[in-house]
Amino acid sequence: MSKALYWFTQDLRLNDNEGVKWVAQTHKEVAFVYVIDPNWFAQKNYHHLRVGEHRWRFICQSLIDLNEHLSNLGHHLQLLVGEPSEKITEFVKTYSVDTLVLAHQFGVDEQRAVTRISKCNRALLIKQFNQTTLFDNSQISEHDIPMKSFSTFRNYVEKRSLVVPVECVFEIEISLQRVTPILQLASTLLKDILSEVNDAIVPFGGAGLGFITGGERDAHNHLSTYLASYAPSRYKNTRNDLEGFSKSTKLSAYLAIGNLSPRQVWHAVEDYERTTIKNDSTYWIKFELLWREYFQWLLKLKGKSFFLFKGDGRSKPMTSFYSQRFAAWCAGKTVFPLVNACMHQLNETGYMSNRGRQIVASCLVNELSVDWRYGAAYFQQQLIDYDVASNWGNWQYIAGVGVDPRGGRHFNIPKQAQLYDADGRFVKKWQGHCHNALAYDGVDAADWPLQK
Numbered sequence: 001m002s003k004a005l006y007w008f009t010q011d012l013r014l015n016d017n018e019g020v021k022w023v024a025q026t027h028k029e030v031a032f033v034y035v036i037d038p039n040w041f042a043q044k045n046y047h048h049l050r051v052g053e054h055r056w057r058f059i060c061q062s063l064i065d066l067n068e069h070l071s072n073l074g075h076h077l078q079l080l081v082g083e084p085s086e087k088i089t090e091f092v093k094t095y096s097v098d099t100l101v102l103a104h105q106f107g108v109d110e111q112r113a114v115t116r117i118s119k120c121n122r123a124l125l126i127k128q129f130n131q132t133t134l135f136d137n138s139q140i141s142e143h144d145i146p147m148k149s150f151s152t153f154r155n156y157v158e159k160r161s162l163v164v165p166v167e168c169v170f171e172i173e174i175s176l177q178r179v180t181p182i183l184q185l186a187s188t189l190l191k192d193i194l195s196e197v198n199d200a201i202v203p204f205g206g207a208g209l210g211f212i213t214g215g216e217r218d219a220h221n222h223l224s225t226y227l228a229s230y231a232p233s234r235y236k237n238t239r240n241d242l243e244g245f246s247k248s249t250k251l252s253a254y255l256a257i258g259n260l261s262p263r264q265v266w267h268a269v270e271d272y273e274r275t276t277i278k279n280d281s282t283y284w285i286k287f288e289l290l291w292r293e294y295f296q297w298l299l300k301l302k303g304k305s306f307f308l309f310k311g312d313g314r315s316k317p318m319t320s321f322y323s324q325r326f327a328a329w330c331a332g333k334t335v336f337p338l339v340n341a342c343m344h345q346l347n348e349t350g351y352m353s354n355r356g357r358q359i360v361a362s363c364l365v366n367e368l369s370v371d372w373r374y375g376a377a378y379f380q381q382q383l384i385d386y387d388v389a390s391n392w393g394n395w396q397y398i399a400g401v402g403v404d405p406r407g408g409r410h411f412n413i414p415k416q417a418q419l420y421d422a423d424g425r426f427v428k429k430w431q432g433h434c435h436n437a438l439a440y441d442g443v444d445a446a447d448w449p450l451q452k
């Protein structure tokens with residue numbers, strides 16, 4: 001085989017990247033590309049963007065870092081802008097590429113794009129590698145793991161001692177020297193294209209607070225700093241706190257974009273257990289990685305129903321779309337100070353703690369009776385760590401439309417405030433007390449706006 005195209009998607013890294021290793025071992029020439037789809041920035045997802053400002057900043061940082069890494073090895077990252085299947089097909093035809101390599105992605109749109117590419121390029125070999133999950137396709141299908149609930153999944157994995165494959169190790173430098181770039185481009189081109197994209201199609205100017213920086217290097221720095229501390233040994237007691245950088249791992253954004261693989265994190269935690277301390281907290285970090293894993297495979301299994309109003313349920317939830325309630329929730333102007341504070345934190349930083357996410361999601365569905373999909377879409381736009389499986393899976397779980405037979409989750413907001421913000425410091429910091437909070441309904445029974 002001669003010419004390969006490596007399409008980076010949710011695996012913006014070179015280490016623990018089986019696809020890159022395989023290309024380097026099997027091909028003579030390679031091009032590395034990333035596709036920016038202008039549709040990300042159109043308000044087509046329940047009136048929201050698919051990629052918002054926090055995540056876009058994080059993606060750009062990751063692309064620049066990856067390009068620098070590749071440039072040091074005699075290659076570069078090329079940006080294509082347009083509908084992904086069209087852009088990849090065009091590239092394949094223009095440069096007579098025989099093999100397309102990418103990470104296996106479980107999102108419905110992502111799978112459709114690969115199917116379209118395959119239909120348009122019958123002779124093209126498409127190789128996909130499991131590098132966004134802990135387990136391989138073969139492990140999951142061979143064991144036929146039960147997915148009825150997270151507990152059945154976790155029990156199966158733990159009882160059968162399913163082994164998380166070791167990191168894929170290879171000498172990146174030596175491997176990439178064996179292959180030549182299909183195209184020679186200036187390494188500065190990537191930054192030029194990013195700034196053109198920013199001018200032409202990105203609808204926001206600001207970049208939000210730099211809560212963390214994207215890129216493989218920063219991801220490894222963050223992981224090793226975290227694991228050099230005692231924070232992991234206290235994780236179980238602190239992970240639900242609403243605020244505090246070391247209270248939880250803060251690895252989600254790196255995992256979502258693939259600056260780190262879940263396998264790297266899993267094995268790093270096991271190293272910590274061997275060398276520093278092994279306790280309930282270190283187990284619990286792996287437990288949470290299994291939650292992530294569960295949602296990934298559940299999305300693969302469920303496909304489109306992951307996004308349906310009634311999900312897996314028999315009947316539709318008793319919620320609807322109330323524009324004013326939803327707008328108040330998004331802007332953090334509800335009558336619930338704790339919810340407002342969490343939403344202000346999300347809007348400003350792109351991050352919210354897991355407990356915060358559960359509380360605001362429960363509020364939208366249970367207190368405000370709003371269709372959960374609008375909340376999921378707003379999170380998709382705002383979260384720096386948006387991940388299709390974790391986001392839509394958690395929302396389904398809280399709305400009670402997922403596979404879990406126990407129904408939804410309703411959080412008692414005053415009780416949560418008492419438990420997690422007894423001194424009111426979090427609400428004060430994020431200005432949760434809202435003097436112009438919108439009442440539940442801005443319309444009367446006949447749908448006419450209420451006069452103030």
Ligand SMILES: Cc1cc2nc3c(=O)[nH]c(=O)nc-3n(C[C@H](O)[C@H](O)[C@H](O)COP(=O)(O)OP(=O)(O)OC[C@H]3O[C@@H](n4cnc5c(N)ncnc54)[C@H](O)[C@@H]3O)c2cc1C
Nearest residue numbers: 248249250251252288289292354357385386387390391394
């Ligand atoms: C409504 C809702 C939406 C969410 N949307 C996302 C999302 O888009 N992307 C995302 O990565 N997480 C999402 N989560 C899960 C969770 O809130 C975040 O992963 C977590 O808060 C990230 O912070 P951390 O890295 O410090 O997590 P930690 O507590 O340190 O957990 C370690 C890792 O485990 C994984 N993880 C932890 N909790 C969960 C969970 N409940 N479900 C799936 N994976 C988990 C994450 O990869 C995380 O980085 C959502 C949760 C809720 C309730």
